[in-house]
Amino acid sequence: MYDFNNLYEPKDIREALQMKMEYPNALILAGGSDILIKIRSGRLAGCDLINIYGLEELRGICMEDDGTILIRPLTSFSHVTAHPLIKQYIPTLGEAVDQIGGPQIRNIGTIGGNICNGVTSADSASTLKAFDAMLELSSINGVRILPYAEFSLGPGKVDLREGELLTGIRITKDSYENTYGQYLKYSMRKAMDIATLGCSVNVRLTKDKKAIDRLRIGFGVAAPTPIRATTAETAGNGHVLDSSLLDLVAGKACEDVNPRTSWRASKEFRMHLIKELAKRALKTSIEKAGGKIDG
Ligand SMILES: Cc1cc2nc3c(=O)[nH]c(=O)nc-3n(C[C@@H](O)[C@@H](O)[C@H](O)COP(=O)(O)OP(=O)(O)OC[C@H]3O[C@@H](n4cnc5c(N)ncnc54)[C@H](O)[C@@H]3O)c2cc1C
Numbered sequence: 001m002y003d004f005n006n007l008y009e010p011k012d013i014r015e016a017l018q019m020k021m022e023y024p025n026a027l028i029l030a031g032g033s034d035i036l037i038k039i040r041s042g043r044l045a046g047c048d049l050i051n052i053y054g055l056e057e058l059r060g061i062c063m064e065d066d067g068t069i070l071i072r073p074l075t076s077f078s079h080v081t082a083h084p085l086i087k088q089y090i091p092t093l094g095e096a097v098d099q100i101g102g103p104q105i106r107n108i109g110t111i112g113g114n115i116c117n118g119v120t121s122a123d124s125a126s127t128l129k130a131f132d133a134m135l136e137l138s139s140i141n142g143v144r145i146l147p148y149a150e151f152s153l154g155p156g157k158v159d160l161r162e163g164e165l166l167t168g169i170r171i172t173k174d175s176y177e178n179t180y181g182q183y184l185k186y187s188m189r190k191a192m193d194i195a196t197l198g199c200s201v202n203v204r205l206t207k208d209k210k211a212i213d214r215l216r217i218g219f220g221v222a223a224p225t226p227i228r229a230t231t232a233e234t235a236g237n238g239h240v241l242d243s244s245l246l247d248l249v250a251g252k253a254c255e256d257v258n259p260r261t262s263w264r265a266s267k268e269f270r271m272h273l274i275k276e277l278a279k280r281a282l283k284t285s286i287e288k289a290g291g292k293i294d295g
Contacts, residue, residue: 002036003045010050013057013167017140019050021163026050028165030074030113033105058112058167061085067173073112073166077124078103080111090171092181092202096127099185102192112166115148118158118225125152125226126200126218127183132175136168137161152225179204179214180288182281186273188264196265197221199277203236203285210291211240215249215282222257222274229256232278241291249282250275 008026010016019026026048029035038044052058052074059074061083069085080086081094100106100114100123114122115135133148140163148169151159160166181202187193198220204213215236217229232253239245259270283293 002039003042004039004047004049006048008048008050010052010055013055013138013165014140016050016052016055016165017138017163020165021140023048023050024162028052028116030110030116031076031108033101033109034113034117052165064170067177069171069176071111071169071171073116073169074110075112077106077109077111077114080124081106089176090131092183092200093124093127093131096183096185096198096200097124099123099183111169115151115169116158116160116166118152118154118156120155120223120225121194121198121221122226123183123185123195123198123220126198126220127181128169128171128218129226129228130181130200130202130216130218131171131179132216134170134172135166136170137164138167139163139165143167149228155224177204179216180285182284182288184277184281186277195221197259197270197273197277199274199281201278201281201285203282203289203291205241205286205289205291209241209289210295211238212236212245212286213238217249217253217278217282219253219257219274222259222270224258224260227256229253229278231255236282241286241293241295243294245293246279246282250278253278 008019029049029051058072061071077097077100081098086094114124135146137144179202183200185195186197200218202216206213215233220226232249235252236249259267261267
């Protein structure tokens with residue numbers, strides 16, 4: 001039994017934005033894989049819903065004139081993974097969301113819902129952070145562009161203001177061009193389990209492939225929100241591909257994180273995972289980019 005009150009069904013984005021302004025307490029319903037569970041458990045009992053799932057304008061992936069890749073928020077995880085632009089330019093993102101839930105969840109769950117729910121374990125989050133994603137937030141009054149880095153405000157809290165919907169996720173060409181990456185998820189089960197820890201790395205090597213030109217690292221469940229490990233990135237930027245690199249970056253990552261003890265894992269085990277996953281994801285990213293440690 002789903003205990004909700006009113007269900008509003010806009011026919012286009014404009015009507016959805018009008019409804020969101022008119023009924024500010026109504027919750028946006030996308031694929032429903034988070035929100036319907038909360039309604040069923042009684043946590044959101046009696047809420048009003050604005051169902052945007054049928055709005056095709058909010059679905060799909062394309063490349064803009066300047067090479068920016070635009071992902072509309074209702075794109076399902078399985079469509080993100082299968083899309084030719086993602087496969088060619090940002091395969092790390094497709095591989096990351098392919099580790100979510102099972103096939104049914106990957107077919108119904110949307111990438112927009114995954115980041116709007118604001119949880120640190122969202123499998124798309126660390127990769128989108130590591131690729132410096134920019135968010136398009138629309139209201140009836142206009143559009144606000146916000147770096148995803150500034151969207152997470154706390155556990156389950158995001159910077160969605162009154163009347164706003166997430167209407168686009170952009171990754172610029174400068175961010176993905178000539179970069180190679182790897183997302184690693186550690187979970188207690190191989191499938192249908194959320195991350196105990198997630199780490200997404202991407203690198204661009206120098207032309208001679210002897211050093212790191214640009215390093216980016218994102219973590220999930222290493223802090224109350226998904227984060228970038230900027231101290232570790234600074235330590236790796238410009239570093240030659242020698243045997244000290246992996247330990248240096250993994251050690252510095254420990255300065256960027258603030259994991260907690262939960263029933264899934266202790267803080268100490270998460271610190272161990274942070275170092276180990278950072279090392280492995282960095283090594284694999286370097287190899288995908290054609291580099292070799294001590295090569
Ligand atoms: C069995 C199961 C397994 C799962 N496994 C994983 C996993 O391994 N990894 C993982 O990361 N997640 C997992 N999830 C959660 C994952 O399915 C969701 O996070 C999903 O991405 C949410 O998308 P949705 O479209 O279903 O969102 P909904 O449930 O419709 O909405 C989620 C939240 O986002 C808001 N919202 C949605 N779209 C917008 C928008 N465009 N603008 C503004 N607000 C919006 C809603 O109001 C709501 O607060 C799992 C869920 C289930 C049920």
